[in-house]
Amino acid sequence: MGDRAAPLVVLDSVSRSYSAGGGLFRPRRTMQAVDQVTLALQRGEITGVVGESGCGKSTLARLITGLIAPSAGHVRFEDADLATLGAPALRAMRRRMQMVFQDPYSSIDPRFSIRDAVLEPFEVQGIGLTEAEADARVAALLTMVGLDPSLGGNYPHHLSGGQKQRVGIARALALEPSLVVLDEPTASLDVSIQAQIIALLEALHARLGLTYVFISHDLRLVRYFCTRIVVMYLGAVVEILPEPQARPRHPYTLALMASTFVPDPTRRREVQPITGEIASPYDRPPGCAFAARCPRASALCRSERPLLVETAGHAIACHHPLE
Amino acid sequence: MALLTLDTIAVTIGQAEPLDRLSLDIDRGEILGIVGESGSGKSMTALAIMGLLPLIGGKVSAGAIRFDGVELTKLPEADYRRLRGKRMALITQNPMTSLDPIRTVGAQIDQVGTLHMGMRAEAARERSIEIMEQLRIPDAATVHGQYPHQLSGGMKQRIVIAMALMGEPDLIVADEPTTALDVTIQAQIIQILVDLVRQRGLALILITHDMGVVAQACDKVAVLYAGRLAEFAAVGEIFASPRHPYTRALIGCIAKEGQASGSLVGIPGTIPGVFAYPSGCRYHPRCALAVPACAVNVPPEQRLGAARVACDWVTEVAHG
Ligand SMILES: Nc1ncnc2c1ncn2[C@@H]1O[C@H](COP(=O)(O)OP(=O)(O)OP(=O)(O)O)[C@@H](O)[C@H]1O
Ligand SMILES: Nc1ncnc2c1ncn2[C@@H]1O[C@H](COP(=O)(O)OP(=O)(O)OP(=O)(O)O)[C@@H](O)[C@H]1O
Ligand code: SF4
Ligand SMILES: [Mg+2]
Ligand SMILES: [Mg+2]
Numbered sequence: 313m314g315d316r317a318a319p320l321v322v323l324d325s326v327s328r329s330y331s332a333g334g335g336l337f338r339p340r341r342t343m344q345a346v347d348q349v350t351l352a353l354q355r356g357e358i359t360g361v362v363g364e365s366g367c368g369k370s371t372l373a374r375l376i377t378g379l380i381a382p383s384a385g386h387v388r389f390e391d392a393d394l395a396t397l398g399a400p401a402l403r404a405m406r407r408r409m410q411m412v413f414q415d416p417y418s419s420i421d422p423r424f425s426i427r428d429a430v431l432e433p434f435e436v437q438g439i440g441l442t443e444a445e446a447d448a449r450v451a452a453l454l455t456m457v458g459l460d461p462s463l464g465g466n467y468p469h470h471l472s473g474g475q476k477q478r479v480g481i482a483r484a485l486a487l488e489p490s491l492v493v494l495d496e497p498t499a500s501l502d503v504s505i506q507a508q509i510i511a512l513l514e515a516l517h518a519r520l521g522l523t524y525v526f527i528s529h530d531l532r533l534v535r536y537f538c539t540r541i542v543v544m545y546l547g548a549v550v551e552i553l554p555e556p557q558a559r560p561r562h563p564y565t566l567a568l569m570a571s572t573f574v575p576d577p578t579r580r581r582e583v584q585p586i587t588g589e590i591a592s593p594y595d596r597p598p599g600c601a602f603a604a605r606c607p608r609a610s611a612l613c614r615s616e617r618p619l620l621v622e623t624a625g626h627a628i629a630c631h632h633p634l635e
Numbered sequence: 636m637a638l639l640t641l642d643t644i645a646v647t648i649g650q651a652e653p654l655d656r657l658s659l660d661i662d663r664g665e666i667l668g669i670v671g672e673s674g675s676g677k678s679m680t681a682l683a684i685m686g687l688l689p690l691i692g693g694k695v696s697a698g699a700i701r702f703d704g705v706e707l708t709k710l711p712e713a714d715y716r717r718l719r720g721k722r723m724a725l726i727t728q729n730p731m732t733s734l735d736p737i738r739t740v741g742a743q744i745d746q747v748g749t750l751h752m753g754m755r756a757e758a759a760r761e762r763s764i765e766i767m768e769q770l771r772i773p774d775a776a777t778v779h780g781q782y783p784h785q786l787s788g789g790m791k792q793r794i795v796i797a798m799a800l801m802g803e804p805d806l807i808v809a810d811e812p813t814t815a816l817d818v819t820i821q822a823q824i825i826q827i828l829v830d831l832v833r834q835r836g837l838a839l840i841l842i843t844h845d846m847g848v849v850a851q852a853c854d855k856v857a858v859l860y861a862g863r864l865a866e867f868a869a870v871g872e873i874f875a876s877p878r879h880p881y882t883r884a885l886i887g888c889i890a891k892e893g894q895a896s897g898s899l900v901g902i903p904g905t906i907p908g909v910f911a912y913p914s915g916c917r918y919h920p921r922c923a924l925a926v927p928a929c930a931v932n933v934p935p936e937q938r939l940g941a942a943r944v945a946c947d948w949v950t951e952v953a954h955g
Contacts (some may be wrong), residue, residue: 573847
């Protein structure tokens, strides 16, 4: 099982680059979808990852779960470097880390029944189950995620969005993982159903002692659900809030908070949205990636890239952090 | 009299009746939020107001819609079209439903001026750029000559708003205008819309899933459930003292500042489809307060001051 105090997953300066173009007249260009991310996930923690579209959240999720390999740096799961594992060892390791997607059925054949979908992870891992064992597993898993076991014979088009997401969670839990990476699992759901799913995830976390990475656009939800928050901008981590209510010190985190509408009409405030838009990752500015939108930016910010510096668990990559 | 009044309207599309006895009103300078789960009838309401139901084979089958004294449900399509280009505008989630991909965005804004406002080409162009600058589009003159695919989602949505403003509308209906956008861009767009109402005194109907947006931007709120009005009240009342059990449940689904983990519950079950509406109060199968009578009687709207609530519990009649 390994040392309980040691982190479950360690990302050591992990990057992932992609290239585009390379036609007759266009030079091939490269960008960093994830840019030198260093991060440790402690057991039992719920790490929230926030940031706007394209900042690299899903790429980070796929790196953490070994679905893609880093172009630089190392991902260690319980001290084993995923890059050095052979295919069988990596497959065995993948049992321990699962992903839940925004649209759980996008990767499942729509002709699969709910039962087939829940049993697929066993098949992928080559775990043979007798019919009776399979029945028992399906019933137990569906019950665990709050679905009636009799739904097993149904097909995805019979299910509501919330029910499909429960099936996605049942699949992820089938092989009793230690780590579950949730990539915007509630983004397409109504708040009423989103709250149901979050309550389910909370209950499972407590019962099974899981470690979560929870990716979301919704800072409000992340502050409620997570035990700490990682803020990304253009592929890089710009701030790690050690607890969800910690005061943001990076200007971008502050801008994200200021852009989040507080659901209380007695606390109205003039939103002062930051201007401008996210730079293209193919034209990453030389200094701080946020400088063009940042009210605190100086000449230093435009020339020199700020490093992520940690004090008392609170990490910030900014030349002029807020107090 | 209110600028726009929906008076007990029903909408039918073939056999389906996605709206039933809906009454709403909004005046100049007001922002009316419409909320409710997916499928509750928010977009149908927008289409009914804009006279666009025929596009999906539907119609307003009962009731009346009055806009500045004119009954819209009987308006000939040609008159309605003129109204849509000028005095009322629709902004949808996907700006590309309003934009032509093969023409520059500037030409499309200009056209509203030349077609509907009788402007000459040069005056229209000047006015377009002026509006674009008011919407804080950087380098408006350059953007004026660009094509939609060259612009980000947030920028395209601003172009659609610019097209709407070119007609100097009295009413804007915005159906989830920021759902597809990032939070910092969403905040910019919502702020622009709110400023327009405050500065120009136009009326804005804001359809949204985000109760945060409602709390920060709206003056009054209509909560829809399964094609009917659940509650219609001032925004302060909706959040501080929601009276319909559905409104209460909906408010309870939002994680509040500093809310203890494990205390979010959600609403059990799911909203029924248009062909599976339950009898009586349509919310009764999911309602924590339901009694047997709720499954039988359609609750009439109770008036409480300026608010309306479609649930017997609020006045405690019919429940012993
Ligand atoms: N397979 C790929 N090939 C090329 N580029 C990619 C690939 N996957 C991701 N990217 C790019 O990497 C960047 C990060 O993408 P990613 O999907 O990780 O962002 P995200 O934060 O998850 O965004 P969203 O919130 O929209 O889901 C984007 O610019 C994206 O276009
Ligand atoms: N063309 C159609 N024919 C019949 N019923 C329809 C049609 N389009 C939509 N409906 C139904 O009408 C009801 C109201 O739909 P509407 O689009 O107004 O919901 P909404 O509140 O806007 O939801 P969302 O939040 O998902 O946009 C739904 O039950 C929907 O399934
Ligand atoms: S480094 Fe400079 S530009 Fe970047 S966030 Fe900090 S103050 Fe702003
Ligand atoms: Mg993503
Ligand atoms: Mg809609």
